[in-house]
Amino acid sequence: MKVVTTYIILFFSVLIVSCGGVPEEKSESAGEEKVFAxxxxxxxxxxxxxxxxxxxTKAIVGKGKLQGMKFDEDWRKDDVEAGPLPALFLRGVASSIRKGPVPLGLYLGSDFPVNAANKFEGKQADLFQKIKKDQKPxxxxxEEQKLHTAMFADLASADACVTCHNKHPQTTKTDWKLGDVMGATTWQYPKDSLTYKETVAVLNAYAKGTVDIYMAYLDEVEDFKTSEKPEIGNKWPEEGKYLPTAEVFLDSVKKLSSYETMKHLMVSK
Ligand code: HEC
Structure with missing residues (x-):
C-alpha cells in the first residue's frame, strides 16, 4: 500500500514537472534568445x-488650464503651486528611468530650445536637421558614448505647445506653428539586441517613469496651500476641477497605445 502511494505521489510529481516545469523552462530559454533589434x-x-x-499635454495641461489649473517650469519649488510642463513631465520620466536598473536613456532636445541645456550638439544636431525636413526617425x-541611439521627431501636436513656446520669455524662436518639428526625443540603449524579457523591461521602465512623475504631480497638488485643489479620482479636467489618479491616467495610456505595442511583441515573438 505504502509503495503504491509512493508511486502515485511520484507519478503526480512527474506530471506536475512535465506540465508546469518543463514548458516553463522552455519559455525561459526562448526568453534568452535575442529577439528584438x-x-x-x-x-x-x-x-x-x-x-x-x-x-x-492635451487632456491634463490643455484642458486643465481651461479650469484654471497652473503648469509651470518651477512646479517643484515650494512657493509654486502648479503641475509640470510637458517637457518637464518627460524629464521626470527620464530621471525615474535613470534611477532604475534598465539602461535606457531619454532626452528631449531642439535647435531652438527654450532651455539652452536642451540644445542638440554634434551628430545629434546634424541628424536633427534631416529629421526636421523628412520627419523620419x-x-x-x-561611438563616443558607446550607445545605440534613435531620434524621433517631436511635433507641435497641440495648440498649447505652440502658444507656450512662442510666448516664453526665454524662447529662441517665436513663430512655431501647429505641426512643426519642435524638437526630437533621443533614446539610447547599450546593446544592439534585446531579449523578450529585456524588451518588456524597457517598456515597463517607461510606464513606471510615467507613473512616478504623475504621482509626484498629484503629491504636489495634495500640498497646495492657497490654490484650489482639483479632486483626484476617475474624472478628467475636461469635466471640471478634476485630475485622474495615476491608475486612471496609465489605464488611458495603455488603451491608446498598447494595442500597437502588443501586436509588435506578439508578431516578433
Ligand atoms: C505651458 C508651456 C509649455 C507647453 C504647453 C509645452 N512646452 Fe515645450 N517646453 C516648455 C519649457 C519651459 C521648456 C523648457 C523646459 C526645461 O527647462 O527643460 C520646454 C521644452 C521643450 C522642448 C525641449 C527643447 C526646449 O525648447 O528647451 C521641446 C522639444 C518641447 N518643449 C516641445 C514641446 C511640444 C511638442 C509641446 C506640445 C506637445 C510642448 N513643448 C508643450 C514650455 C512648454
Missing part, C-alpha cells in the same frame, strides 16, 4: 511616449 525596441517605447505625452551608433 535595439532600433525596433526604441521605436516601440517612443510610440508609447508619443501617446503619453499627447495625452498629458534616425538611428545610429554613438
Amino acid at each position: 535595439v532600433d525596433e525596441v526604441l521605436e516601440m517605447v517612443s510610440k508609447e511616449n508619443d501617446v503619453t505625452r499627447t495625452l498629458y 534616425e538611428f545610429f551608433y554613438d
Whole structure:
C-alpha cells in the first residue's frame, strides 16, 4: 500500500514537472534568445511616449488650464503651486528611468530650445536637421558614448505647445506653428539586441517613469496651500476641477497605445 502511494505521489510529481516545469523552462530559454533589434525596441517605447505625452499635454495641461489649473517650469519649488510642463513631465520620466536598473536613456532636445541645456550638439544636431525636413526617425551608433541611439521627431501636436513656446520669455524662436518639428526625443540603449524579457523591461521602465512623475504631480497638488485643489479620482479636467489618479491616467495610456505595442511583441515573438 505504502509503495503504491509512493508511486502515485511520484507519478503526480512527474506530471506536475512535465506540465508546469518543463514548458516553463522552455519559455525561459526562448526568453534568452535575442529577439528584438535595439532600433525596433526604441521605436516601440517612443510610440508609447508619443501617446503619453499627447495625452498629458492635451487632456491634463490643455484642458486643465481651461479650469484654471497652473503648469509651470518651477512646479517643484515650494512657493509654486502648479503641475509640470510637458517637457518637464518627460524629464521626470527620464530621471525615474535613470534611477532604475534598465539602461535606457531619454532626452528631449531642439535647435531652438527654450532651455539652452536642451540644445542638440554634434551628430545629434546634424541628424536633427534631416529629421526636421523628412520627419523620419534616425538611428545610429554613438561611438563616443558607446550607445545605440534613435531620434524621433517631436511635433507641435497641440495648440498649447505652440502658444507656450512662442510666448516664453526665454524662447529662441517665436513663430512655431501647429505641426512643426519642435524638437526630437533621443533614446539610447547599450546593446544592439534585446531579449523578450529585456524588451518588456524597457517598456515597463517607461510606464513606471510615467507613473512616478504623475504621482509626484498629484503629491504636489495634495500640498497646495492657497490654490484650489482639483479632486483626484476617475474624472478628467475636461469635466471640471478634476485630475485622474495615476491608475486612471496609465489605464488611458495603455488603451491608446498598447494595442500597437502588443501586436509588435506578439508578431516578433
Ligand atoms: C505651458 C508651456 C509649455 C507647453 C504647453 C509645452 N512646452 Fe515645450 N517646453 C516648455 C519649457 C519651459 C521648456 C523648457 C523646459 C526645461 O527647462 O527643460 C520646454 C521644452 C521643450 C522642448 C525641449 C527643447 C526646449 O525648447 O528647451 C521641446 C522639444 C518641447 N518643449 C516641445 C514641446 C511640444 C511638442 C509641446 C506640445 C506637445 C510642448 N513643448 C508643450 C514650455 C512648454
